[in-house]
Amino acid sequence: MKRSRWLGLAGLILIAPVLADDVTIADASREAFSQPMSGLSETELAAFMRGRTLFRQAWVVSPAQDIAAGLGPLYNRLSCIACHAKNGRGQPPETPADRMQSMLVRLSVPGVGPHGGPNPHPAYGDQFNEEGVPGVPGEGRVNLRWDEKVVVLADGTKVSLRQPRLVFTELAYGPLDGALTSPRIAQPVYGSGLLDAVSESTLFALVAETKPDGVKGRVNWVWNAAKGGIALGRLGWKANMPDLRQQSAGAMIGDLGITSPLFPKQNCTPAQTACQQAALGPQPELSTAQLNDLVAYQAHLAVPARRDTESPAVKAGEARFAQMGCAVCHRPTLHTDAKAADPLLAGREIHPYSDLLLHDMGTGLSDGRPDFMASGQEWRTPPLWGIGLAGKINGKVFFLHDGRARNYEEAILWHGGEARVARDRFAKLGASDRMALQAFLDSL
Amino acid sequence: MQSNSHDAGRRRFLTGLAGVTGALAFGKAYAAPRPVVVMTSYQGEVMDRFEAAFERAHPEYRLNILWRMPHDALPWLEKPEQGGVDVYWAASPRNFERLKKEGAWRKLGVDSAGLTDKIGKNRLADADGYFRATEMAGYGFAVNTSRLAKLGLPVPADWNDLTAPKLAGLIALPIPSRVGFAPVMVDIVLQAYGWEKGWALWSEIAGLSVLVDRGSTFVTDEIASGRAAVGLSIDFFVASAIANGSPIRFVYPGHGGINPGQIAITAGAPNPDGAQAFAAFVLSEAGQRLLADPDIRKLPVRPAVYAGLPADYPRPFVAAERGAYDYDESVGLNRLTLLGQVFDAMLIRRHGELVGLWQRLHTAEAAGKDMSAVRRELCTPPLTELEAADPALMRLYRDKVEGATTAPGDVEARWNALCDSHIARAMQGLAEAVA
Numbered sequence: 001m002k003r004s005r006w007l008g009l010a011g012l013i014l015i016a017p018v019l020a021d022d023v024t025i026a027d028a029s030r031e032a033f034s035q036p037m038s039g040l041s042e043t044e045l046a047a048f049m050r051g052r053t054l055f056r057q058a059w060v061v062s063p064a065q066d067i068a069a070g071l072g073p074l075y076n077r078l079s080c081i082a083c084h085a086k087n088g089r090g091q092p093p094e095t096p097a098d099r100m101q102s103m104l105v106r107l108s109v110p111g112v113g114p115h116g117g118p119n120p121h122p123a124y125g126d127q128f129n130e131e132g133v134p135g136v137p138g139e140g141r142v143n144l145r146w147d148e149k150v151v152v153l154a155d156g157t158k159v160s161l162r163q164p165r166l167v168f169t170e171l172a173y174g175p176l177d178g179a180l181t182s183p184r185i186a187q188p189v190y191g192s193g194l195l196d197a198v199s200e201s202t203l204f205a206l207v208a209e210t211k212p213d214g215v216k217g218r219v220n221w222v223w224n225a226a227k228g229g230i231a232l233g234r235l236g237w238k239a240n241m242p243d244l245r246q247q248s249a250g251a252m253i254g255d256l257g258i259t260s261p262l263f264p265k266q267n268c269t270p271a272q273t274a275c276q277q278a279a280l281g282p283q284p285e286l287s288t289a290q291l292n293d294l295v296a297y298q299a300h301l302a303v304p305a306r307r308d309t310e311s312p313a314v315k316a317g318e319a320r321f322a323q324m325g326c327a328v329c330h331r332p333t334l335h336t337d338a339k340a341a342d343p344l345l346a347g348r349e350i351h352p353y354s355d356l357l358l359h360d361m362g363t364g365l366s367d368g369r370p371d372f373m374a375s376g377q378e379w380r381t382p383p384l385w386g387i388g389l390a391g392k393i394n395g396k397v398f399f400l401h402d403g404r405a406r407n408y409e410e411a412i413l414w415h416g417g418e419a420r421v422a423r424d425r426f427a428k429l430g431a432s433d434r435m436a437l438q439a440f441l442d443s444l
Numbered sequence: 445m446q447s448n449s450h451d452a453g454r455r456r457f458l459t460g461l462a463g464v465t466g467a468l469a470f471g472k473a474y475a476a477p478r479p480v481v482v483m484t485s486y487q488g489e490v491m492d493r494f495e496a497a498f499e500r501a502h503p504e505y506r507l508n509i510l511w512r513m514p515h516d517a518l519p520w521l522e523k524p525e526q527g528g529v530d531v532y533w534a535a536s537p538r539n540f541e542r543l544k545k546e547g548a549w550r551k552l553g554v555d556s557a558g559l560t561d562k563i564g565k566n567r568l569a570d571a572d573g574y575f576r577a578t579e580m581a582g583y584g585f586a587v588n589t590s591r592l593a594k595l596g597l598p599v600p601a602d603w604n605d606l607t608a609p610k611l612a613g614l615i616a617l618p619i620p621s622r623v624g625f626a627p628v629m630v631d632i633v634l635q636a637y638g639w640e641k642g643w644a645l646w647s648e649i650a651g652l653s654v655l656v657d658r659g660s661t662f663v664t665d666e667i668a669s670g671r672a673a674v675g676l677s678i679d680f681f682v683a684s685a686i687a688n689g690s691p692i693r694f695v696y697p698g699h700g701g702i703n704p705g706q707i708a709i710t711a712g713a714p715n716p717d718g719a720q721a722f723a724a725f726v727l728s729e730a731g732q733r734l735l736a737d738p739d740i741r742k743l744p745v746r747p748a749v750y751a752g753l754p755a756d757y758p759r760p761f762v763a764a765e766r767g768a769y770d771y772d773e774s775v776g777l778n779r780l781t782l783l784g785q786v787f788d789a790m791l792i793r794r795h796g797e798l799v800g801l802w803q804r805l806h807t808a809e810a811a812g813k814d815m816s817a818v819r820r821e822l823c824t825p826p827l828t829e830l831e832a833a834d835p836a837l838m839r840l841y842r843d844k845v846e847g848a849t850t851a852p853g854d855v856e857a858r859w860n861a862l863c864d865s866h867i868a869r870a871m872q873g874l875a876e877a878v879a
Contacts, residue, residue: 029690030738031685031690049665056487056488058487058488058491058511059511060510060511060512060513060516061510061512064512064513064516065513065515065516066512066513066516071511078488078491078509078511079488081488082488082492085489085492086739095500097499097500097503098496098499098500099495099496099499099506101492101495101496131508134481134510134527134528141476169476170476
């Protein structure tokens with residue numbers, strides 16, 4: 001009975017074609033996340049190149065004779081690429097003494113903030129900025145400590161799982177007592193334009209579908225700053241951002257302290273007087289044209305094509321992935337909106353291995369911090385495309401929103417809540433099935 | 445400014461021990477690391493790796509990076525007490541020399557055991573001990589070998605190999621006045637072949653080139669895609685692309701050049717001990733080994749480190765023994781900006797027409813015509829080496845650093861006019877030759 005239902009799930013998987021097309025590239029080198037889509041016109045390619053320069057650009061303290069002036073007053077890193085190394089994912093610090101080089105901590109206090117979003121901490125705002133320009137104290141230091149626990153799989157294999165604890169020191173603007181925190185590693189940015197182009201109705205249809213294993217899934221409703229209204233969330237670990245443009249302008253202000261037409265105000269709280277008084281250059285620091293280029297760059301980064309799809313282990317792993325119910329959330333195939341603004345991205349079949357929906361993942365993964373409609377336990381299914389190249393491109397590789405998982409196995413074993421049934425099926429697999437699943441994930 | 449943020453550091457330390465619910469303060473007595481302020485223009489990968497490794501080696505310090513292009517770094521470092529900066533670390537030999545004259549540095553005082561002071565004709569250490577090279581980058585050619593093979597051309601071994609007419613439209617040339625590393629390249633050729641022959645080579649190379657501007661495509665894009673077959677570049681741009689899987693090769697030409705990245709400690713350093721610890725770390729075996737990271741790929745200055753690097757890693761100290769680094773940067777130092785402007789006047793300003801002229805010239809020569817008179821017009825720079833060495837003119841340009849924009853003054857107007865007349869005569873000569 002149970003068995004047959006498992007097999008039934010396999011029907012959900014449409015076998016994903018692997019051929020390179022205009023938006024997918026057959027490249028397995030360390031530059032695989034950095035290639036333009038092949039279907040770009042010359043004008044689009046030029047914008048892509050300019051956007052790439054902005055994405056890699058180290059921003060400098062004002063005043064300066066530089067196209068990239070205006071860093072801070074408070075910030076995390078100097079460039080987008082610092083966190084999204086090679087357009088890939090970030091990682092948590094290796095030791096408790098190391099600084100966060102490619103992750104950040106979101107902050108809030110209980111209650112609802114402006115536009116239904118997180119309620120910013122009165123002194124620290126909605127993100128912990130460790131750095132300040134000269135004369136402006138950075139907000140302090142945050143480090144990660146790990147607590148480990150061991151889980152035992154059905155075949156007796158022991159897996160050690162670790163969970164982070166935040167340690168704040170050198171707090172410059174008073175205590176952080178009672179703050180809600182959410183440590184997050186940087187996400188890969190390739191393919192984000194395609195995710196952006198998935199229509200609302202597609203997502204509503206996914207929500208409405210009856211799904212096995214107690215899986216539900218819902219959309220996040222967030223604030224669209226450009227339209228001044230509520231919009232559906234697509235990007236970020238909690239689908240907390242409506243689109244690539246706002247995500248980019250949001251990263252500019254939140255992570256680098258760069259103002260833009262979308263977010264023209266510096267990110268200083270009333271308690272941060274030095275920040276408010278810091279000398280500023282011409283505003284906004286990022287022009288509309290630059291924001292357009294930055295968005296064009298990310299939207300037009302090609303997605304790496306799958307590899308080794310014919311290997312027996314990969315095929316076996318793909319079957320397990322479907323049978324265990326992973327594909328219920330990690331959807332192999334979605335379609336982008338036929339009417340999406342960017343014709344290159346419109347009306348495409350894509351293979352992100354995500355439904356872009358929020359799922360309750362249980363208390364183990366909870367950050368206890370609501371983000372618009374998403375509760376502490378809810379997270380957006382992260383796309384898995386390109387995940388098999390992450391190790392090669394980003395060196396040591398870490399999974400899940402805070403980088404706690406050191407390999408696929410740990411990532412899967414942390415799945416709870418709506419993914420509990422799938423997780424338990426995984427824990428029952430024998431070693432060879434687990435290796436097959438790994439081979440499949442490596443082929444993405 | 446720095447003294448401010450230093451106080452702030454202490455204040456942060458005092459207020460920072462307040463715990464956070466659900467978080468944990470360090471159990472042991474916790475001393476906030478002291479900031480070391482490093483001004484730099486290195487690419488992010490360099491800073492990220494060194495930041496992580498230095499802070500791990502010296503938990504008592506915390507790097508505070510102030511990123512600035514050389515032309516923006518200079519006025520900052522000319523502020524009283526060097527604007528609170530502890531260390532300047534960058535590839536801008538002109539800034540290091542100039543700030544030395546202005547008394548901005550203190551003696552570096554890092555143990556020099558295992559370090560050498562010269563490579564070829566290039567000094568790696570300031571004679572007075574104020575700064576030292578920490579890494580080198582080499583000039584040369586990024587090549588797409590399969591593209592060259594299709595053209596039936598060998599891989600170029602030196603600059604004069606870049607004048608093959610088949611390369612028309614297939615050389616990627618960074619604009620010297622716009623791309624920081626490129627002026628030195630101009631000078632390498634002038635020193636290696638002499639002023640006249642050197643400019644002649646540049647004219648012909650430029651005539652076969654597509655231009656690459658700052659902030660546009662990278663030379664590596666042009667080469668990897670096969671849009672260009674040869675790109676004039678600096679090794680680490682290309683080397684990291686190669687290490688990361690790009691189908692490109694990098695060739696160090698017979699007449700090469702080294703661009704040193706240097707380090708100095710400021711006279712007014714608020715944290716001189718931390719500054720010294722950082723400089724010593726960068727020059728240490730561990731620091732020098734980091735340079736070989738595939739995302740950095742620079743050339744270490746500590747010769748012993750090469751023993752541990754892969755066999756295909758460039759060996760500049762070996763090449764120097766063959767005379768590959770006889771380029772004398774001290775000659776170039778004062779005239780680099782000037783050369784960039786001359787290059788603009790002669791070869792960039794009317795680049796489109798120049799390309800057409802060289803094309804027609806090559807066609808005529810292939811048909812057996814004597815085009816030496818037209819060549820002369822296209823190859824003559826608007827001033828002689830002697831004129832270029834005029835101290836008044838040098839002064840006008842010396843202090844402009846990479847990236848600074850210069851308003852075309854009278855001098856440049858004169859160059860433009862001279863170059864225009866050369867072009868006009870070349871056009872006429874060509875018209876007569878084909879007539």
